[in-house]
Amino acid sequence: MEAAKIAPSAMNAQPYDVWVVRSPEKVQAIRDAKSSFNGFIDNVNLFIVFTDAPYSNGKLEGLAEEMQIDYRTQDIGESIAYLTLQAKDLGLDTCILGGFRIDQVKKALGTDAHIQIIVAVGYATEGYKVRSKVRKADSENVRFV
């Protein structure tokens, strides 16, 4: 959580809430909200959920409007990058989950806030082989201009 919270955000607005879901009933409710391709989370006992929070930094609100950018998704992306790398460093495994039934998660948490992303935290199945990384070639998506 320290790593997640130390992540940078636009104008340091930190416009999100972080929910540590650990009570058995809530954990079950998040598992039940999974999309069809995320069956593996039935064994997960801890989820971290990120929801949007309103901008409380008036300056940023104006700037976001002027730039026509809502920085919240990027800020949350930064935070989960920190969180997942730190978790690995601590010997834990994670999976970022974008596939979930948003209304069920809202209901489980008792919030109307927009659910952005869930991170499953735990330990990979014993013997789980980390798949090799497949990424686009630089020629496809790196532009030198």
Ligand SMILES: Cc1cc2nc3c(=O)[nH]c(=O)nc-3n(C[C@H](O)[C@H](O)[C@H](O)COP(=O)(O)O)c2cc1C
């Ligand atoms: C925003 C986001 C949402 C994701 N949602 C899921 C998900 O719902 N289920 C899942 O198994 N992986 C999910 N992932 C993991 C990606 O599928 C994975 O990072 C990608 O396929 C590349 O795999 P690799 O990092 O192992 O190379 C998500 C990743 C991100 C960044």
